[in-house]
Amino acid sequence: MADGATGALPGRVRRGYALGSVATGTFGTVPGLLLLPYLTDTLGVAAGVAGAIVFVPKAWDVLLNPVAGRISDHSSSPAGRRRPFLLRGGLALAACFALMFAGPTEPQGLAATWVVVTFLACASAYAFFQVPYVAMPAELTLDYDERTRLMTWRVAVLALAILLSGATAPLVVDLVDGPDSPAGYRVMGGYVAVVIALGVLGAWWGTRGAPEHRVPTPTGSLREQLRLVAAAPDFRALLATFVLQALGIGTMLAGVAYAADDLLSSGAAATILFAAFVGPALLVTPLWERSGRHGGKRIGYQRATLLMVLGMVVIAVALPAQPAVVYVGAALVGVGYAGAQVFPMAMLPDAASHDATTTGENRIGLYTGVWTAGETLGLALGPAVFAAVIALGGYQSSTAGADVDQGDAARTAIRIGFALVPAVLVALSLLTLRRYRLDEVIRS
Numbered sequence: 385m386a387d388g389a390t391g392a393l394p395g396r397v398r399r400g401y402a403l404g405s406v407a408t409g410t411f412g413t414v415p416g417l418l419l420l421p422y423l424t425d426t427l428g429v430a431a432g433v434a435g436a437i438v439f440v441p442k443a444w445d446v447l448l449n450p451v452a453g454r455i456s457d458h459s460s461s462p463a464g465r466r467r468p469f470l471l472r473g474g475l476a477l478a479a480c481f482a483l484m485f486a487g488p489t490e491p492q493g494l495a496a497t498w499v500v501v502t503f504l505a506c507a508s509a510y511a512f513f514q515v516p517y518v519a520m521p522a523e524l525t526l527d528y529d530e531r532t533r534l535m536t537w538r539v540a541v542l543a544l545a546i547l548l549s550g551a552t553a554p555l556v557v558d559l560v561d562g563p564d565s566p567a568g569y570r571v572m573g574g575y576v577a578v579v580i581a582l583g584v585l586g587a588w589w590g591t592r593g594a595p596e597h598r599v600p601t602p603t604g605s606l607r608e609q610l611r612l613v614a615a616a617p618d619f620r621a622l623l624a625t626f627v628l629q630a631l632g633i634g635t636m637l638a639g640v641a642y643a644a645d646d647l648l649s650s651g652a653a654a655t656i657l658f659a660a661f662v663g664p665a666l667l668v669t670p671l672w673e674r675s676g677r678h679g680g681k682r683i684g685y686q687r688a689t690l691l692m693v694l695g696m697v698v699i700a701v702a703l704p705a706q707p708a709v710v711y712v713g714a715a716l717v718g719v720g721y722a723g724a725q726v727f728p729m730a731m732l733p734d735a736a737s738h739d740a741t742t743t744g745e746n747r748i749g750l751y752t753g754v755w756t757a758g759e760t761l762g763l764a765l766g767p768a769v770f771a772a773v774i775a776l777g778g779y780q781s782s783t784a785g786a787d788v789d790q791g792d793a794a795r796t797a798i799r800i801g802f803a804l805v806p807a808v809l810v811a812l813s814l815l816t817l818r819r820y821r822l823d824e825v826i827r828s
Contacts, residue, residue: 409546438764536726554654557572564609629724734789
């Protein structure tokens with residue numbers, strides 16, 4: 385049963401909203417994939433320090449996201465409560481991303497500082513794009529199943545964005561001036577910035593005139609509102625599940641370039657891994673929607689999570705001797721990942737809208753601010769976790785053009801960080817998902 389009676393959203397709105405995932409998917413993928421290798425293998429920053437550099441700006445987002453949600457909750461723009469933030473935050477993100485890879489490469493301290501400052505600017509702009517963007521479904525429709533359909537469109541575009549950015553960004557780096565080239569990274573930064581800007585403009589334009597089911601703005605301080613959000617047991621369970629999975633995926637993404645270069649010994653392996661990971665997701669996303677209609681969102685989410693764990697274990701067993709099996713494992717992870725995006729992103733507006741219906745106050749932006757803060761924390765910690773694992777294995781950093789032969793301990797650490805650690809983290813998320821009960825309440 386739906387929270388409220390509404391009709392289906394126009395196809396234009398579904399497609400327009402989904403285009404925002406071009407920006408979220410691209411920014412969520414490329415820094416996790418390339419920023420750590422850029423620091424360790426082009427700028428020569430030690431792995432442990434590089435992990436901290438990648439983490440600190442994202443940690444700032446953990447504090448900023450709830451504030452961005454609170455601000456968008458109080459917006460009264462005639463263009464929509466959330467839409468104006470998409471344009472401003474999204475275009476600022478694109479500009480800052482291009483700058484991040486356009487800085488000096490020496491001296492090393494100045495180069496590292498440039499990355500920290502520009503990545504911090506990216507993270508701040510992203511907060512004011514992503515939080516209002518993720519909040520929109522709870523106000524676009526009150527229907528339980530329509531939210532799943534809306535998320536199906538979004539996840540299909542998200543998968544395509546991950547495939548496009550994750551497969552082509554490393555290729556741009558390699559093709560411009562060889563692996564680890566500063567010039568290649570600069571061109572890649574401009575290319576990715578254009579992709580982000582196109583997604584932002586598509587979402588802003590496509591959602592014009594979209595329905596908006598407004599609920600009165602909440603009263604009370606930010607601290608009081610955060611306490612109310614934290615007291616919601618179903619939201620807590622869902623958030624913990626998603627954060628653990630974001631941490632697992634973030635750790636795995638950070639290891640793609642290292643697994644390709646040091647375990648599979650192929651620059652093209654990174655692109656193949658991404659194609660194997662994302663390609664099946666484009667095909668199975670509608671099947672996950674059908675699964676959610678018949679069995680409910682929580683059951684579908686559990687099945688998707690199990691598939692991700694299975695795929696990660698297959699990769700861990702197959703590396704490095706059986707590349708073909710590694711790609712099969714990546715495909716299993718991709719099939720599961722599609723469902724692990726469709727269901728939680730459809731369950732979040734259920735939780736936020738249920739709170740709004742129950743209390744009569746709109747804390748949707750705050751809910752999504754806390755949610756995206758958790759997701760950001762998980763994705764940010766992923767590269768830091770991977771960097772810590774390979775640092776313990778004795779991974780040797782290098783500057784552009786230098787060729788370092790990593791020892792057996794470092795190669796083993798890459799394998800553990802790339803596959804086994806993510807498998808454990810995602811498996812743990814099944815324990816927290818068991819505590820989510822809102823599905824039964826809404827469907828009864």
